[in-house]
Amino acid sequence: MSDIIRLSAADLAAKLRAGEISSVEATRAHLDRIAAVDGDVHAFLHVNAAAEQVAADIDARRAAGEDLGELAGVPLAIKDVLVTTDMPSTSGSKILEGYMSPYDATVVARSRAAGLVPIGKTNMDEFAMGSSTEHSAYGPTHNPWDLDRIPGGSGGGSAAAVAAFEAPLALGSDTGGSIRQPAHVTGTVGLKPTYGGVSRYGAIALASSLDQVGPVTRTVLDSALLHDVIAGHDPNDSTSLTDQWPSFAAAAREGARGEVLKGLKVGVLKELPDSGFQAGVAESFRAALALMEAQGAEIVEVSTPHFGYGVAAYYLILPAEASSNLARFDSVRYGLRVTPDGNATVEDVMAATRDAGFGDEVKRRIILGTYALSSGYFDAYYGSAQKVRTLIQQDFHSAFEQVDVIATPTAPTTAFRLGEQIDDPLQMYLNDFTTIPANLAGVPGISLPSGLAAEDGLPVGIQFLAPAREDARLYRAGAALEAVLVDHWGGPLLDRAPELNGAAR
Template sequence: MTDLTRLTAADLAAKLASGEVSSAEATEAHLERIREVDGDVHAFLHVSDSAVDVARSIDERRAAGEQLHELAGVPLAVKDVLVTTDMPSTSGSKILEGYMSPYDATVVAKSRAAGLVPLGKTNMDEFAMGSSTEHSAYGPTRNPWDLDRIPGGSGGGSAAAVAAFEAPLALGSDTGGSIRQPAHVTGTVGFKPTYGGVSRYGSIALASSLDQVGPVTRTVLDAGLLHDVIGGHDPHDATSLTTDWPSFAAAAREGATGQVLKGLKVGLVKELVGFSSAVDQSFTAAVAKLEQAGAEVVEISAPHFEYATAAYYLILPAEASSNLAKFDSVRFGMRADVAGTVEDVMSATRGAGFGPEVKRRIILGTYALSAGYYDAYYGSAQKVRTLIQQDFAAAFANVDVIATPSAPTTAFKLGAKLDDPLAMYANDLATIPANLAGIPGISIPSGLSAEDGLPIGIQFLAPAHEDARLYRVSAALEAILVDEWGGPLLDRAPALNGGAR
């Protein structure tokens, strides 16, 4: 039998629908893969003990002739920022160790309703604060391409699970690049939807005006299939859009024909600099492929992008300091065993329960919001955010999509930037502007570095509500690149992923 863990979600779904394999078989194959490699990768914080039973129930419904969703029976990994009723939800933090939610996040509930089989909860930087998954209270996740390197963050667990063939699909969240940057360094596909296009209800909040849930997959089509499941209006989420979204899977299938690139206007931001030579080379080669397929490439100006990272790291900590105030030792979460007043217990609990990066950002955010500094810091950052939104509006008046490298470098060594927060923050320079503007973005593999053989991604951005445009464009380039490579990029990964580099 074909190794079920190597199939894309779309291919596995087809085999399930035809009866060639059962969901129980597919689920057991992925659980076996997790047992085989996750001791090295550490993509999962918790593995479901009911996944096979859920899969069997899907098989029974299919055998009874019930019309099921296209993805019914396909295994799914869930980032631990999304609450679940049947598995702990910790957001990578000691302060929530063992916490069991009384409800499912909307995207989890929608996934269950569609018949997807949750395999477990994936590792992440604590409360999604980080770019390397080294800030998890439960230890770092490792990149399946090179176990001495980071898998990106904050959603490195979801990206690593997909890259290591532990799951064909995963859910992630993206506050400043936490879906797209891990995709870049692991050779996977990561999509950040338009803000409000996917419900945030049940996603443990970091920065409420920036957070967005989205798919992590191995192909653009798979991302579209999962996006179709989790997207749409949610009355539980006050920021949820009521937009009538098209099928993103259909957009990806249309894009794979390649016709959408003819006449497409692609913008390159002249102010966006700071990428390694290997990333620049891969990006230039990918853009050349777009031109060869009929796209028109033009230089555009976004003069305020250079301030995006600074503005983001004032807005995010400010919102985080407010959102994390609820972890107070009284309502839920851990409580330090100390004597004293409520304030004493709260201080001891937050001191023991939060890691150093979370403390750093809470302090920074509290300072930025304090009387006397609000206008100078937080207020100014919000003005920069408006200017960046205006830059995008001006750019999209002249181009259909914007293309950038997804991150400045390939995966760096574990520990290389752990003691240098500013260097760590710089990893998000290409992804942050999309979150500040609320527009959709996708990262797909563009090739391997000529220097270290590690994967590199290309990012596409489109106006708000134009998520389908990104699926068409990225699927078109993906088809060109995969044909040139002679197969998916992950087939060229190290032995852990099924082949020598």
């Protein structure tokens, strides 16, 4: 394997600035890796044919002495939920097959302006509905650790691309854990920013009060560097915060230098017993806590009595908002159009198009959401779920008066086998049990690798949550723990992943 693709984004960027590697060389190395292994991984739905030309332009600008961003010349994978002008944007759905957007999502535009090289669009569960990337209309993505297992969802394509060394950086979106849960099962790092901290303009909407765009990377510092690029106010997004954000990269570098864990108060939820988690997941979580405690962290039990109601509330709020957002796919304005035989009315065309264009999971959630919003049921279902959401927000507020961060396992199990839960929606929904509350409360969360489960040797993640607007706190704590863990392991966890050679398994 090329040494270039093994570099972290930060190290690759440093070599690009020093002239040791050109952006064309870096981009070509990653394109070669995609050609070699993506037939098995299927992380990408589209590879950017212009990537090398973009890289050449970056090299020329650098040679001319232009002051470029820190990540200039580094390849970037983009989740297909984010619209792009030069590649199709399908959100994993047949109803948008081949759709070309007239504009870039704000985060894509900011990435281009910073000199990142868009290398392709990554696979995802259709309209971000799923926890396994099996609900993509274009086929499932496979976990690089074990090609018979899922890479998480909905952003399994971005996580798999990063874990398989097909891209050093990726953009994802997180509505209930779709960045963090894939990070957990692929041994990568994923962060969901504070709601409103990163623009959603140009992110194909699932649930507008829950969706948040964020970074998918192999290290905490890489995540912080990409977060610095995409964060900030956007007048095109009415929910965008006007805050002036600190340098997240500076926070991560501070954490990696040590001393941050000393005196850090880490909350552990009283309502989260080991019995709900795979033994290896719980064991890895306890081991990570013990390492933090040995470095001077204080482990504090806190109570969030409504945490366990998050899944139920979420699966009323999300479908309700999704049923409204997906009403725009009506066969009239853009996307797929199916015309039945005979004298078809607009309603007939709309019904035929949505039937052919939407997959089963999307239809299930539209029906559930429409019912929850219907006359006579709105207050009983959607209204009640919003009240529970408020209680969860209040629980977090109280907990963060006692601790600096809250720690949980990122997900209940390691990666399950492809097909194992596809016909069991309830079990699939429960994979996001620990990640959903952060989206309901709007607080930031990060997942980083904590080890390998003893039963199956697959990656496990630990999640940190912080108060709203305190994303930098997550980078300090995450980088500090990452440094301790890497030292404990004798190298990054992904070094233990099996090598992919393009051969079917």
